[in-house]
Amino acid sequence: MELDERKLKILQAIIRNYLETGEPVGSRTISKYTDLNLSSATIRNEMADLEEMGYIIQPHTSAGRIPSDKGYRLYVDTMMEDKVREVDAKMEMVLQKADKVEKVLKQAAKVLATSTQYAAMVTSPRYKGSKIKFIQLSRVDDKQILAVLVTEGNTIKNRIVHVDEPLDEEMMLKLNILLNSSLAGTSVQDINLAMITKLKQQAGIHSDLVAGVVDAVADAIVTDEDVEIYTSGTQNIFKYPELSDHERASEIINLFEEKQPLSDIVRESEAVGDETGIQIYIGSEAPVETMQDCSVVTATYKLEEGVKGTIGIIGPKRMDYENVVSTIKQLMQELDRLYKKD
Amino acid sequence: MELDERKLKILQAIIRNYLETGEPVGSRTISKYTDLNLSSATIRNEMADLEEMGYIIQPHTSAGRIPSDKGYRLYVDTMMEDKVREVDAKMEMVLQKADKVEKVLKQAAKVLATSTQYAAMVTSPRYKGSKIKFIQLSRVDDKQILAVLVTEGNTIKNRIVHVDEPLDEEMMLKLNILLNSSLAGTSVQDINLAMITKLKQQAGIHSDLVAGVVDAVADAIVTDEDVEIYTSGTQNIFKYPELSDHERASEIINLFEEKQPLSDIVRESEAVGDETGIQIYIGSEAPVETMQDCSVVTATYKLEEGVKGTIGIIGPKRMDYENVVSTIKQLMQELDRLYKKD
């Protein structure tokens, strides 16, 4: 069977209507509120076809139809219009620049949640390919060395390295110079085995320590453990009956607290991400099982070269995709505005 | 009217029963399941008295009684027994020592939530009176100085201080020595105006910078902004019908996400805290309005001198207080075990 223009129009009308009302939409509604001038009976026939093709679903006999995941997907891919947002009054998406990036991002999530009425999440930025600005080793006590690492984004990481025997001041100074002269200006990806071997040689008797530091440094940058995910507006899920029965709500809340699954989605989306950086997961498309009834829209933000993270929205499949996408786009611009002119 | 022993016994029976079943308890139940050997009619009379005195409440005519906040309070204060926990199988409260304190604490919250089936929260430790181990200033670039500060608990804080003109290496070294010799070993409370003035004098032309650093240091320690609150087991609230209707659940979820209100409670509890460090808030006793239907049990943990935080449980007023208190106590011991033998 073919998906001719009329079917498309009807499908679009069904989806639009369902997004608005949240109720299964019947043939008569379509017949009345479109400019197709077809009787409900005709619509019914077409709807039966659309159902057979898998674009819509009948929750039960004698109910209207609702879009299936496949239907939503078609809509999102081909039928969605680029809604130009009325930037006026409605949204004051003013992000205040704060001393910490984290604060701005939390703010962004909040704005997003409030403005869309869905749940929002945002990851702290990750530093891929970001260069090392400098490394500072300091002696904490006899057995502990503090390694502080500043990357180009002025992100600071620190790690305590244990040593077996105390190091004197002179040695510390030498190691500091050694590390900085070899590593400053390079990005973590570029630290390879040859480099490490060379470093170790230069360190002489303290090669073990250097190895430890290099490990710690690599670990400090690469490690995901401090990729924090903040959420905002979780309670918005209660606005959507299809998500707020006990079981489902409980699952979602857990999801938001555990964060692991969210992080999975983030990873996924960053891997796939197309040129706009916007990614949409509908129901079972998400790599997380408990999200069957949700849709997720993610976008990758970029603060500066190599420093990026993800911001996203989670809501019911019956989501105002147009609005969400345009809102999220606008927010990205806002973030750019804040950080690009540095 | 007086609260004689019989009334107390009846009240206790009512509360015990209600904690177990969650259903309003009637006179016949009490008559049958206590060793008082009184008929239901007598119990009814007593119950009427208890209600008049404000210890119990009748949700509606022809229902049994449930404890009021006042009733719970009496129970918690005078009738609760120190339940000795069967430490065996039931709970494997094994906390794995991890590299970061935060991890252990998150783990603790999780254990607490799982074991009690309520929601748990934990704050990252705060450093009151903790001594400064050392300070390290490093040059990030011409206008930025990185100040790293290590306290006795091996907690590391850092702050970037902006300077108007570049400092040469020698100056940096001098400042480092100056700061460390004056501040290392002192606790933040002890940094007073006289000390700062002296420091400034010694710094000579760089007094502004020193002031900036001292400010930053003080700020870095005192500031609350990085007192993180982690939660775990939020979804447990769905196990208690009295908390899980949409409105209430929504409010609680929000509470847990905003964290501000939680932090208010924490502050409160730390201010009041008695010798055991355990604090119980029943319903309206909590300083947060949206917690009317909850009870909160908090405890102050102490990792080492001056380094402490709060761990707590949030659940329905119908909470198994005995169990919660004993579980939380046990967890505190476990934390002690982990950190005291350092």
Place this chain on the structure above:
DNA sequence: GTTAGCACTCAACCAATGGGAGTGCTAATC
């Protein structure tokens, strides 16, 4: 002071009911 007995209240459950929205099918119409 205690208890048995009784009338009363109220929530909760259940079954029956009827309306409404929507469908699929068929036969007539364009």
Place this chain on the structure above:
DNA sequence: GATTAGCACTCCCATTGGTTGAGTGCTAAC
């Protein structure tokens, strides 16, 4: 051949009314 009117049918859902059971307060007897 596509479209439409008509109709029987299905299923959800809200309403109703009746019943049950747990519990109470009160009174009178023990």
